[in-house]
Amino acid sequence: GVGVLLVERLSDAERLGHRVLAVVRGSAVNQDGASNGLTAPNGPSQQRVIRQALANSGLSAAEVDAVEAHGTGTTLGDPIEAQALLATYGQDRDRPLWLGSVKSNIGHTQAAAGVAGVIKMVMALRHGVLPKTLHVDEPSPHVDWSAGAVELLAEPLQWDRHDRPRRAAVSSFGVSGTNAHIVLEEPPLAEVEAEPVGEPVGEPVGEAPVAWVVSGRSAEALRAQAGRLADAVAGVRPVDVAHSLVVSRSVFDHRAVVVGAGRDELVAGLRELAGGVASGVVQGVAGGGGKSVFVFPGQGSQWLGMGVELLECSSVFAARMAECEAALSWFVDWSLTGVLRGEDGQPGYDRVDVVQPVLWAVMVSLAEVWRSLGVVPAAVVGHSQGEIAAAVVAGALSLVDGARVVALRSQAIVALAGRGGMASVALGSAEAGVLLERWDGRLSVAAVNGPAATVVSGDVDAIEELLAHCEGLGTRAKRIDVDYASHSAHVESIGEELARLLAPVVPREAEVAWYSTVRREWLSGFEVDAAYWFENVRRTVWLEPSVGALVEQGFGVFVEVSAHPVLTMAVQETAERAGREVTVCGTLRRDDGGLARLWSSAAELWVGGVDVDWPQTYAGTRPQIIDLPTYAFQHQ
Incomplete structure (x- = not known):
């Protein structure tokens, strides 16, 4: 198996506006040393690593609500681990410690087993629910469950805070005798304001406009992505959506940008884009740039x-x-x-x-x-x-x-x-040059702007004559206001x-x-x-x-x-x-x-196709990265 976790110093995450999913309160690692063999866990070593992790966390065992066990499902390993948990977490507590293992859901992911357990408990912290452990018909008869206040998660359980943050621990024991234990805590309820992105842009009148950038691999995917986003942004700050779209999404060739000064205006633009009638939305296909x-x-x-x-x-x-x-x-x-x-x-x-x-x-x-x-x-x-x-x-x-x-x-x-005066004439430079010969130097080509866009300058009366002459020829000409x-x-x-x-x-x-x-x-x-x-x-x-x-x-x-x-x-x-x-x-x-x-x-x-530093468009704000809809795959 494979699992990935992004770990960052809490103060840095808060300063940079990164969404904190959970906090690592403390951890510990130790080794069984000389033992009965690779397949024989060491109960005392497991107890020691748990107590060390709690000490490093500055917590008592009673302040942890649940443990994600290593839980291999073996008749040798599970009783030893359960007895270590009963001896450490099961004592001197008013409420039981809840015990489960994700291996009942996905099996043993070998070296990724500990990461899987951490991901499970982070999700549990976020949703406030302790999920059930599958296939537990009855507690193991090889464990004296009366020795402490530990109960199995045979059913999903609403996870209350009890006047303190929710906390869970995760165990992972390696086949070589290495034991690891980590204590997780839900993120602070009062989020620290993120550091401003760039210098303040000032104080615009009304709500500051932001740009929501959307892209897809095809026109259909772009429209579908816009529809998904429109359905998912109720109750969130527009600047957080803008920031998250810029820093947490890949960029593809089919692109659109919705600009608006409030959520309603922005969502309306997304709905138009999703419906294929986005007259006020900038969209296109990225070219070679240059x-x-x-x-x-x-x-x-x-x-x-x-x-x-x-x-x-x-x-x-x-x-x-x-x-x-x-x-x-x-x-x-x-x-x-x-x-x-x-x-x-x-x-x-x-x-x-x-x-x-x-x-x-x-x-x-x-x-x-x-x-x-x-x-x-x-x-x-x-x-x-x-x-x-x-x-x-x-x-x-x-x-x-x-x-x-x-x-x-x-x-x-x-x-x-x-x-003098000046006039624009809808002619190319060569045609204009021939036309001006009749004025014998009183008029000259002032600027050649395009294939059929020439500016003429000279004497006032000659400009008047030119305008009249062009009208007679049916050639578009216009006086310039100088x-x-x-x-x-x-x-x-x-x-x-x-x-x-x-x-x-x-x-x-x-x-x-x-x-x-x-x-x-x-x-x-x-x-x-x-x-x-x-x-x-x-x-x-x-x-x-x-x-x-x-x-x-x-x-x-x-x-x-x-x-x-x-x-x-x-x-x-x-x-x-x-x-x-x-x-x-x-x-x-x-x-x-x-x-x-x-x-x-x-x-x-x-x-x-030109790179734009979009974070500068909301400079001076304190945006947070938020969850957005995943990519709208076009299934074939």
Whole structure:
């Protein structure tokens, strides 16, 4: 036979939130020494090992309720063991000692016999019932049962506590003459609070959302597993379920994640998943994953209230935002968090010299949140001003230099206001280039985002003419809400000013690979001096070919790190055009910027095969491992 027991120091188990099934109160081992032979037990040695185990436990014999006997069922061994128990446990007690043996149920498991006895008594402690010993028609006539208060468990017995913890002992005697005796006690009734998992996430408004992760080897098993779980979680804390699913269950390829702020919402999601109509549940089949890329967009992902909820409920986000605010304070006269919260006297997002620094800080801070969840980029890529955040996250710029570039450059861009405009056109770069020839340099390609997504910039009147012309052609075109023309000849007028303002920038070697959408090549980090940041705002943004190059080089996961996804569709279309399957996800969404959205975004990665450090989603709590349904096998 085989048996496995996990033994841990009680204080460690309580601190780590592990479920304690029973406590080893004490134990002892001795040897018969010279004896009558291998098959002849030694009664005095058995008495000595029992008394030593009780002494080591700090207990009297009367404080133990039951003994799981070695009980081999032999006419020689059983009477000797019974007499040893009568002499030790059977004396000076008000209630009888109850005696049984699991060998009547499963036979002799040889070296695993003692483990089987321990498992039986742990189960008895948990259920509060002493099980009957099978096949006991009458007590052995070879034992003087009147010599002590010991009775056989001929029937199941309700196990009461009697104003103290329930306790049982287990004997195991080896054929070589080694005797072992262990005293078990039920776990403390008042559980010690487990140590918090990670740093506190903060104090979210209402009940904190948690993620329940479920997986199976097939779609049918996944649905069945969800149904089992939904039936088994009444009366338990959602965070305990989340923790137990993460640390005590295997992970298979068919995956789903239910995110909710309370048990009812979570169970409803499980029921939908079990029924095959889970519209609000993130699910999928894990693919090859691949290396991860953080994608940082340019202007356009902003919305009133972005980041505010995370400031309150994510300590990681709040800490990084505080660092960004300190870095920006050298270059701006407004408060970063004040702008985010919409405080009186603070400027709004209608100013380019406000919205760009705020977006930079939000992106840099969200990248830190992703890292805390175990999602670490193998590369970064940025779109227009998003390259400033990419440079900081890659380590090519210090936080202060990143703040310097985004703040001072956006202040210089104010001089371009009112002179130009930008528009998105549903054309590829080549088609757009041909179309723009008729404007003879008054318009230029500002950004190539996807196979049919190009941004054009230039003179105000030329933008108006372009929009009208596209309407006549039936080509989808839309004005972008800016009054300046980045990535066009207009930027030349601030070139000298930018060179002066950004001269103190000291680029460094990048710690994370960085693919430039300006130069369409990998950068070491040392290139991104003042001249590069002029180039970044003057030249075309080549997002599509950059993403294409990354896909070809084996990058299969693209995470848009922003307050609202603006590039995910373009990235997905580029990968599809290349015939590659990739995982693409955003981070937050407009008017949906809290932990629930963040966990759902993490879920999109996890179901695609990306490892996520799920315990960080309930950091600061004290979860316990609880019993959950076993795997829903699909029988054939």
